[in-house]
Amino acid sequence: MIPRYARPEMVAIWSPETKFRIWYEIEAHACDAQAELGVIPQENADAVWKAKDVEFDVARIDEIEAVTKHDVIAFLTHLAEIIGNEEARFVHQGMTSSDVLDTTLNVQMVRAADLLMVGLERVLAALKTRAYEHKDTVRVGRSHGIHAEPTTMGLTFARFYAEMDRNRTRLQQARDEIATGAISGAVGTFANIDPAVEAHVCAEMGLIPEPISTQVIPRDRHAMFFAVLGVIASSIENIAVEIRHMQRTEVLEGAEFFSMGQKGSSAMPHKKNPVLTENLTGLARLVRMTVIPAMENVALWHERDISHSSVERMIGPDATITLDFALHRLAGVVEKMLIFPENMLENMNKFPGLVMSQRVLLALTQAGVSREDAYSMVQRNALKVWEERVDFREQLLGDADVVAALGEDGINEKFDMGYHTKHVDTIFKRVFGA
Numbered sequence: 001m002i003p004r005y006a007r008p009e010m011v012a013i014w015s016p017e018t019k020f021r022i023w024y025e026i027e028a029h030a031c032d033a034q035a036e037l038g039v040i041p042q043e044n045a046d047a048v049w050k051a052k053d054v055e056f057d058v059a060r061i062d063e064i065e066a067v068t069k070h071d072v073i074a075f076l077t078h079l080a081e082i083i084g085n086e087e088a089r090f091v092h093q094g095m096t097s098s099d100v101l102d103t104t105l106n107v108q109m110v111r112a113a114d115l116l117m118v119g120l121e122r123v124l125a126a127l128k129t130r131a132y133e134h135k136d137t138v139r140v141g142r143s144h145g146i147h148a149e150p151t152t153m154g155l156t157f158a159r160f161y162a163e164m165d166r167n168r169t170r171l172q173q174a175r176d177e178i179a180t181g182a183i184s185g186a187v188g189t190f191a192n193i194d195p196a197v198e199a200h201v202c203a204e205m206g207l208i209p210e211p212i213s214t215q216v217i218p219r220d221r222h223a224m225f226f227a228v229l230g231v232i233a234s235s236i237e238n239i240a241v242e243i244r245h246m247q248r249t250e251v252l253e254g255a256e257f258f259s260m261g262q263k264g265s266s267a268m269p270h271k272k273n274p275v276l277t278e279n280l281t282g283l284a285r286l287v288r289m290t291v292i293p294a295m296e297n298v299a300l301w302h303e304r305d306i307s308h309s310s311v312e313r314m315i316g317p318d319a320t321i322t323l324d325f326a327l328h329r330l331a332g333v334v335e336k337m338l339i340f341p342e343n344m345l346e347n348m349n350k351f352p353g354l355v356m357s358q359r360v361l362l363a364l365t366q367a368g369v370s371r372e373d374a375y376s377m378v379q380r381n382a383l384k385v386w387e388e389r390v391d392f393r394e395q396l397l398g399d400a401d402v403v404a405a406l407g408e409d410g411i412n413e414k415f416d417m418g419y420h421t422k423h424v425d426t427i428f429k430r431v432f433g434a
Contacts (some may be wrong), residue, residue, distance in 0.1 A: 005283060010324040013111050014317035020056040022104045023075055026201055027091050028052070030183060033200035034193075040090035047087035054082055072097040094193030096186045098304065102217045103181035105312060107205055109225060112320035113175035119327030120171060120232070124164050126334040128432065131157035135424060138417060139253055139344035140355055149355050150348065150420040153254075153339060158431045160239050165431075167232045174228040177221050181207035187303045188213040215304035219297045222312070226294035229319050233287035236326050240277035240284075243333065247274040253344045257336035276333050283326045290315035353392030354385045359414045360396060360406075367405045377401050 012018060028048045035045035056078065065074035072092075080088035092100075135154035140147050183198035184190050190198075195209070202209045210217050246254035256276050258264075264271030293315055297308035348355060357378050364374035381395040381402070396402045396411050403411065 005325045006321045007325055007328065010112060010115050010321045011317075013108050013115070014321070016058045016061075017056065019104060019108070020058070020061065020075060022107050022205075023072070023100050024051060024056070024079065026100050026103055026183075026205065027076075027079070027095075029201045029204040030093075030095065030197050031091060033197040034090065034093055036200075037194055037196060039194070040093055044087060044090045047083050048079075048091060050087070051079060051082045056082075070097075072100055094185055094197075095183060096215055098215045098217075099183045099185070101309075102213075103183065103201065103205065103207065105316065106178050106180060106207060106217065106221075108316065109178045109222075109320070110175055110206065112316075112324070113171060113178070113225075116229075116232075116320065116324055116327065117168070117171055117175075119324055119331065120164065120168055122331040123327055123334065124161060124168065126331045127157050127161040127164060130334055130337065130339075131155075131161055131428070131432075134339060134341075135428065136421065137339065137341050137344065138348070138421065139341075140348040147348070147351065147355055149358060150417060152421060152424055153341075153344065155424060155427060156242065157334075158428060160235075160242075162431045163235050163238065167228075167235055170228045170231060174225045178225045179207050180210040180217060180221065181205060182210040182213040182217050184210070184213050187215055214302075216300065216308075219294075219300065219308055223291075223295045223298050226291050226315065226319055229323050230288040230291040233284040233323055233326065236323075236330050237281050237284035239330060239334070240280040243277045243337065244274045244281075247272075247277075251343075251347065253340055253347065255338045255340075256333055257338060276329060280326055280330055280333075283322050283329075287319050287323050287326070290319040351385050351389065351392070353415055354382060356392065356415050357382050359419065360402070360411070363410065363414055364402070364405050367410075369405050377405075 028045075028051075031040060031045040031048045034040045035042045056075075060081075061071075061074050061078045064077050065071050068074050068077070076088070076092055079091060131154045133154070134157065135152060137153040138150055139153050139156070141149050141151035181198065181202040182188070183193060183201050184195075185192050198209050243254060243256065245251060247256065255272065256274050258272050263269075264273045264275075293311045297311055300308060361371075361374050361378045364377060365371050369377070377399065378396075381399055382392065384390055384395055385392045393411065393415050397408060406414075
């Protein structure tokens with residue numbers, strides 16, 4: 001990913017230096033286990049750890065790979081240069097390249113998931129804070145982009161919190177799904193290496209042994225991981241789209257923070273554009289773009305082919321780095337977001353009283369009017385509000401049929417805003433707990 005959309009903490013997980021360090025640790029732990037089993041001399045296993053504080057020369061490994069055309073062999077050659085050819089004689093004993101590559105990839109994905117969880121927790125904290133801050137801030141709910149009935153800004157934030165809370169569970173499950181390792185040999189049969197080596201390496205690397213592998217760890221695990229990242233990205237976009245709508249000039253119920261010295265347009269000095277949330281919409285597309293290739297990687301020929309490799313070298317860093325950046329950007333937007341309660345009330349009253357139409361409809365049916373007649377009575381008055389911007393309550397009070405069914409007091413009582421917010425606390429308890 002380009003630096004513009006990357007945080008150094010996540011980039012470091014995917015750096016060549018980190019990758020080679022993990023490769024080395026896997027090989028060294030495998031040697032320890034082999035020595036414990038008596039397969040290789042203990043002094044050879046001990047010798048491998050001479051490189052534990054060495055910074056591997058990425059350029060040198062690349063130089064060797066240019067000749068060998070094989071990345072793992074290039075690394076092992078460089079390791080032998082560091083610790084000595086005789087000392088390195090038993091490194092990689094009974095292993096295949098994918099034992100190192102796949103186990104490393106899963107270590108990186110687990111570490112990436114842990115960082116993503118930090119970003120997700122920050123988003124959740126921001127959403128919860130703003131939800132309680134605006135629990136009773138009334139705004140109009142919309143369906144199809146059209147005024148529907150009153151809700152509160154707090155419920156909007158709470159809804160997004162609940163969605164992200166589900167994503168927290170999904171991310172934990174995806175982390176658990178990918179936290180396996182395999183040191184099982186050329187086709188996964190352990191023919192040339194004892195399963196105890198795999199158990200030891202996995203324990204040291206924070207993984208569990210893959211129950212059954214071929215030359216590779218099954219890719220349905222990876223598909224699940226990237227699918228979850230795609231869902232989280234979609235939730236980010238869901239929040240971003242709502243904020244973008246709120247910042248529209250005709251709406252202006254909320255907006256991204258606009259800092260001192262910030263410029264919205266090179267041509268129009270008055271502009272305050274929702275650039276961060278528009279950016280989040282674009283970043284979400286990039287994360288979702290990795291999901292289908294991950295799913296297509298599930299179907300490999302026999303015990304393994306290499307079609308998945310090039311895909312994962314790209315989508316592993318790209319998806320996690322992008323999503324990590326997006327989570328922290330979203331958290332910052334929510335934390336500093338501007339809310340305009342007065343505009344919310346003004347918007348709701350653009351068509352005065354119209355959002356109470358359902359309550360009047362239900363009252364008429366309770367008063368003995370058929371639903372068809374009640375609907376017709378309410379709609380004929382509501383349409384005048386749409387067309388002439390008159391007051392809905394006044395229209396109803398001037399409709400003899402409605403007054404006959406409900407009475408003037410009955411009509412007036414139906415315009416109490418508290419009716420629509422009476423269960424907000426119940427919903428908050430469901431979302432946030434007691």
